[in-house]
Amino acid sequence: MTFELLTFFFFSAVLVFASAMVITIRNPVKAALFLVLAFFSAACLWVLLEAEFLGIVLILVYVGAVMVLFLFVVMMLDVNLARMREGFGEYLPMGAIVAILMVAEMAIVLGSGEFSLANMPQPAGHPEGYSNTKELGRLIYTVYVYPFEIAALILLVAIVAAIALTLRKRPNTKHQNTAQQIQVKRSDRVRLVKMPSEKKPEN
Amino acid sequence: MSELLNNAVSLVREALWDPLPGWFQLGLVDLGYILAILLPLLLAVAYLTFAERKLIGYMQVRIGPNRVGPRGWLQPIADALKLLLKEIIIPTNANKFLFVIAPMLSIAPSLAAWAVIPFTDTMVLANIDASLLYILALTSVGVYGVIIAGWASNSKYAFLGAMRSAAQIVSYEIAMGFALVGVLMAAGSLNLHQIVLAQQGGFHQWYFIPLFPLFLVYFLSGVAETNRSPFDVAEGESEIVAGFHVEYSGMAFAIFFLAEYANMILIATLTVIMFLGGWYAPVETSFTIFPPIIWLLVKVAFVLFFFLWFRATFPRYRYDKIMRLGWKIFIPVTLIWIVVIGIATFYTPLGHLFH
Numbered sequence: 027m028t029f030e031l032l033t034f035f036f037f038s039a040v041l042v043f044a045s046a047m048v049i050t051i052r053n054p055v056k057a058a059l060f061l062v063l064a065f066f067s068a069a070c071l072w073v074l075l076e077a078e079f080l081g082i083v084l085i086l087v088y089v090g091a092v093m094v095l096f097l098f099v100v101m102m103l104d105v106n107l108a109r110m111r112e113g114f115g116e117y118l119p120m121g122a123i124v125a126i127l128m129v130a131e132m133a134i135v136l137g138s139g140e141f142s143l144a145n146m147p148q149p150a151g152h153p154e155g156y157s158n159t160k161e162l163g164r165l166i167y168t169v170y171v172y173p174f175e176i177a178a179l180i181l182l183v184a185i186v187a188a189i190a191l192t193l194r195k196r197p198n199t200k201h202q203n204t205a206q207q208i209q210v211k212r213s214d215r216v217r218l219v220k221m222p223s224e225k226k227p228e229n
Numbered sequence: 230m231s232e233l234l235n236n237a238v239s240l241v242r243e244a245l246w247d248p249l250p251g252w253f254q255l256g257l258v259d260l261g262y263i264l265a266i267l268l269p270l271l272l273a274v275a276y277l278t279f280a281e282r283k284l285i286g287y288m289q290v291r292i293g294p295n296r297v298g299p300r301g302w303l304q305p306i307a308d309a310l311k312l313l314l315k316e317i318i319i320p321t322n323a324n325k326f327l328f329v330i331a332p333m334l335s336i337a338p339s340l341a342a343w344a345v346i347p348f349t350d351t352m353v354l355a356n357i358d359a360s361l362l363y364i365l366a367l368t369s370v371g372v373y374g375v376i377i378a379g380w381a382s383n384s385k386y387a388f389l390g391a392m393r394s395a396a397q398i399v400s401y402e403i404a405m406g407f408a409l410v411g412v413l414m415a416a417g418s419l420n421l422h423q424i425v426l427a428q429q430g431g432f433h434q435w436y437f438i439p440l441f442p443l444f445l446v447y448f449l450s451g452v453a454e455t456n457r458s459p460f461d462v463a464e465g466e467s468e469i470v471a472g473f474h475v476e477y478s479g480m481a482f483a484i485f486f487l488a489e490y491a492n493m494i495l496i497a498t499l500t501v502i503m504f505l506g507g508w509y510a511p512v513e514t515s516f517t518i519f520p521p522i523i524w525l526l527v528k529v530a531f532v533l534f535f536f537l538w539f540r541a542t543f544p545r546y547r548y549d550k551i552m553r554l555g556w557k558i559f560i561p562v563t564l565i566w567i568v569v570i571g572i573a574t575f576y577t578p579l580g581h582l583f584h
Binding site: 055059062079082083089090091094095102157158204 | 358359362363365366369372373380395396398399402419550553
């Protein structure tokens with residue numbers, strides 16, 4: 027067993043364990059933390075596959091930003107487990123159908139032999155100095171430039187829409203205008219009065 | 230005599246080193262390199278706290294610590310000993326496991342990031358191609374220590390501090406990332422070693438001149454990212470006691486402290502590598518006065534001085550003003566400058582200014 031295989035099994039074991047914990051553990055904060063661990067292990071697996079750019083970006087985007095905000099929200103929520111379990115029996119048949127469908131679909135796709143080892147030849151090794159990032163950038167900005175730009179535009183529209191949906195101006199709140207505050211001069215605020223330092227005693 | 234010594238060395242080598250398996254030898258050598266980076270780093274952290282207390286003392290016309298050892302030089306050692314011997318108190322109803330691993334989660338990324346830092350042309354532990362991304366990813370992971378500490382402590386103050394800090398770090402990371410995009414556009418590489426090599430040839434080649442707005446944004450975001458004054462609302466003493474580490478004592482607290490200062494040194498080093506020419510001397514001459522590593526360290530110390538100077542000079546920002554600075558000023562500035570670099574490079578003959 028090579029070192030590479032050993033690390034692969036280690037990271038996959040951690041990934042499977044963490045994913046199982048995400049859906050079984052009771053505490054939502056702990057579930058989110060296990061999801062972080064799952065992302066991290068997945069990133070390590072990608073690095074093993076020589077996709078170091080994707081691996082690092084997975085950590086940067088999902089672990090470093092998305093999950094932080096997720097935890098942020100989950101920690102502030104007061105999740106009442108008893109109330110959440112109320113509708114369990116009601117939703118069970120629907121959920122079971124979805125689960126069975128998903129398993130069946132996966133079985134059809136994975137069992138078709140399309141992804142068997144015979145159809146997946148060992149990819150050729152890359153020469154020294156091969157830059158994963160550079161190759162990815164070259165493809166994204168040449169062959170796939172339109173899909174890439176369209177995806178970027180959709181994301182931009184989504185950002186604008188999200189802000190527009192949540193932005194509400196309450197008429198009665200007071201706002202500060204920082205630019206205005208900074209531009210204030212002394213003459214706007216202070217009036218200098220000339221006066222003798224002490225009055226002459228009146229005799 | 231020297232022959233005898235050589236014989237002895239080769240004998241020891243044959244008996245002890247050669248029979249070891251290859252991966253073990255490699256591991257030992259790497260461990261040696263790691264220690265060679267981390268031990269001076271931790272010493273530097275200890276003496277950075279001393280420098281901070283002394284410098285701020287002088288700025289406020291005090292003397293600062295001067296009791297332990299000659300002129301107070303042993304003060305950091307005494308502090309470390311004191312913290313080591315103190316009891317670690319775990320609050321009731323705290324989540325014990327998370328409470329204990331939170332400090333480790335906060336220090337591990339700030340130490341692991343040093344793996345890719347090039348100290349000189351040849352002195353780098355791991356010269357990987359995506360080192361800039363690696364640094365960004367690791368510094369963004371550091372926020373977990375803060376959030377988990379705040380949540381696991383089961384304390385309102387700690388939780389408020391963690392929330393503030395998480396929001397602040399996530400917002401400033403965007404500005405920081407954009408500033409780095411400018412650097413990688415100028416250098417044409419994600420490799421820190423290549424980025425420094427691209428700044429060769431005297432101080433007018435350093436990126437802080439063409440990328441001046443990005444330089445400012447990066448450095449100030451770094452100050453905010455490390456939760457340093459004037460952006461230290463996460464531990465605003467007057468509002469939420471000590472913020473996320475209010476429940477920590479002894480060595481657990483010391484590790485948060487170490488992480489903060491190690492992060493400061495990391496940000497200073499990255500600023501030097503990306504904007505201030507790394508290990509290159511300001512003026513290229515045929516003879517060298519100092520070895521390159523000394524130049525790097527001098528520049529890092531210079532940048533670190535600003536961290537301490539800020540703390541002695543500015544009052545703390547209000548929370549909403551911090552958010553305004555990050556989102557409404559820093560991010561637009563970096564976006565505009567990235568466009569300026571791109572247009573100048575591809576549509577005007579001024580492109581050479583940025584490279």
